[in-house]
Amino acid sequence: MMNTPTPLVLIIDDEPSIRDGCRQALEKSGYAVLDAEEGDEGIKIARDAKPDIALIDLKMPGISGMEIIEILSRDVPDMVLVMITGYATIVSAVEAIQKGTYDYLPKPFSPDQLRAVVRRAVEHRNLKIETRRLREEKERMEKSFITFVSHEMRSPLVVIRQYIEALKAVAGDRLDRDMTEIIERCGARIQSLETLVEHWLDISRIGEGSFAWKKEPLNLLQLIGRSTEEMAPICEEKGILLKTDLPDQLPEIFGDQEGLLRVFTNIIGNATKYTPENGRITLTASSDDYYVTVRISDTGTGIPADKLPFIFEPFFRVKGKEERQRGSGLGLTFCKRIMELHGGEIAVASTEGQGSTFLLKFLTHMRSEQTMDHSATPIRQF
């Protein structure tokens, strides 16, 4: 049992014998008791003293028990309400519970019945408060974890990479090939850990609503151009043909240039990991009045049908543990969140052994002005 102060019980009942009876029974069991003979007085006492429990007679002259229940469950939300009634019908019990009472006590009742109900009500209250405290704690931790990760995890990674740079500068000419390779590999692993932290932070920020993004009119052809330009060297290095087959014009879309660029480079980058030499990655686009659709197809290994539904999940890997750790495991999750932030969609189709196609669907500028401003996604701009 938690070490709590004496629970305070308020009795609102117009019958003096009930008030006195309850008071005696409860005080004997160690409760503190307040009472009121009618509703308005009871509400005033409840607002001032904030008792733990209120026992409320349903049928009183003046303001009715139902009304009291409604007012108190709104004004003193932590207080647990128990109704007392001489006319315990199912209908009134259901109504009272819908309005926020926890339990009911039919008249006549014995002191033992009263104490049992009040004891349960106190336990319920403690749980309610504990639950809320934990939920607040969880929200606080989630928030501060973002800050924690960005400062406390990133700075040591930065320093380790700086040491690696220093080591190369100080001893570079004295290191043999194996040593150099060890250092390079350490650097690469640190860097992928940094990428993971970055991706994770971005995803958390999107979820929390603090991801900084600009809404501006964008030309997707230009964005696709930038992304293929950025990805061309890696495709060339891997002997993969990166080509585009695009219309001369596409309707403007509305969104964040850098965020969407990362969506494109992420998906193309992914494709390069699963497409063999001499393979092909192709970007095509089409549009109607409402949507611009971009397809990014590869001739790679493809994704098994049973794995397809999960590929946007954080840290999901198509080949499970056997798969070499090739990326942060958060790239596609990031893409999905960014697309959702824009009111767009991302989808994938794949045939094992033949390749995969990622489909990005954007609202056109006109369309997105209508929908995005009313969307529930919290949008903060910096």
Place this chain on the structure above:
Amino acid sequence: MTAKKRILLIDDDKDFLFATKLILEKGGYEVFLAEDGKTGVEMWKSVAPDLAIIDMMMETWGEGFSVLSKIRAMDTGKDTPLFMLSAVDLQGPYNSFEPPPEFPKVNAVLQKPVKAEDLLGYIARELGGKKMS
């Protein structure tokens, strides 16, 4: 033999200071370290370096900027090359440093971690020394 050029490095991370000092010394510079902004400004006065590298984000965000303003406000700091270091969100341009027009001049903004050859290259460009390989 000409005297070594002097570089003042201001950063609140001891390890970052040490690692960067090794790189700078390898580049042939004499290096002075300060672990906070206040010490940095004091050392600027006593050391009179040829160049300073200042972390943007020390104990408090923006401390680097205040150090920069103080140094630029001094006669000895009006024209000296000053670099800012930033570890603020590397991805995307959102939080990269864009000084407002009235802001004191920064000769370069370097992202942490900074590659040894890049660091020495930027410094050589400012100090006119030859780049160390």
